[in-house]
Amino acid sequence: MAALNIISYHHSIIPYNINNPRHFCPKLQSLSFKKPLIFPAKKLTSRVVVSAMASGSVKETLPAALDSSSDPPAIFDGTPKLYISYSCPYAQRAWITRNCKGLQETIKLVPIDLKNRPAWYKEKVYPENKVPSLEHGNEVKGESLDLIRYIDSNFEGPSLFPHDLARREFGDELLDYTGSFYKAVTTSLKESRMDEAVAAFDHVETALSKFDDGPFFLGKFSLVDIAYVPFVERFQAFFSEVKNYDITRGRPRLAVWIQEMNKIEAYKQTQRDPKEYVESYRKRFLSSSL
Structure with missing residues (x-):
């Protein structure tokens, strides 16, 4: 198996057999x-996942x-x-x-x-x-x-949550923030304004700078990435198509994160046609002023 720049995590230790x-x-x-979710900026790591x-x-x-x-x-x-x-x-x-x-x-x-x-x-x-x-x-x-x-x-399989305390704590905080993230972005869509959505995407960009040993939220791929990606996937398609707004513009960490997520086959198999997301969000959030 090609080397993966990813580390396993879990609430409890699970046997891992690389030959399985x-x-x-x-x-x-x-x-x-x-x-607090305000972190000093860090240089983007050059490490990426070698294979999905x-x-x-x-x-x-x-x-x-x-x-x-x-x-x-x-x-x-x-x-x-x-x-x-x-x-x-x-x-x-x-x-x-x-x-x-x-x-x-x-x-x-x-x-x-x-x-x-x-x-x-x-x-x-x-x-x-x-x-x-x-x-x-x-x-x-x-x-x-x-x-x-x-x-x-x-269940058996590689652990998807880190072991060390700092990453576990930050991961819990980011999981708690997913509801606020979704609410901020969808409020902007409902009210036809961008300020809350921009702040939410900036918040994600900042969070991605916490650890510099990988392109993911906790450095290594984890449940946090899984929790965010379905919504980022939909928001990226909708904002690009309807608002002519690139959510990765000025957010290099978010851009790299999306690129690396799209290399993960386990996630790619769950993706739908972006047009479906756009049409769904049009029906739910599109106002006459958009």
Whole structure:
């Protein structure tokens, strides 16, 4: 396997076998933090990931989304199932994590048509009737940030959270900020102004300067990158097409981060046509003044 400039992380130690083809996802270090998010500027590191996560190289034939006319899968049959929507950024987080852990053959992907949801999903699987959710053992768990931590901590594969305290603390802080990031950008879209969105993207640029041993938020690839990328992917497409605004302009760290993320096969397999994102966001956020 080509060398990866990535370190594994986890809340607990998980055996890692480099000779196991299911364990080809980059290792990552663990992270947490309670510090202010203003950091001194640092020179961009020249290190990059030498190759994409090999665990993501497992090619899947993606199943069709289940709708109101579809029969349910065999529920609580002992096979872990990740219920997602192909278009949902929150579900994409859990999907990427599954792929990065090399769990394509362990956790079955069950896509749901959110516009025509099957009644059995709410009745028999997840009363919240949202995605993502994970059926594991005799329980179903939800909420994307909780799920990516759960998948990382409870399944085999390379750890996706750093071990050292400084990175763990900063990682926790960045995970907590994802909601504020999304709200700031979407508020700008709803109100047809750029100030909050610009500040949010600047905040991300600054956070990417915290560690200089790699192009990712914690230096090494981690759950933090997984948490942000579905939204950055959509915002980049929408702002470019609708606002004629390049979110990477004047933000070199963000530009490098996007480039490196796009080399990761485990993530690339979850991407959709950017035109879908643009049309979806047009319907949700586009005002007459845009």
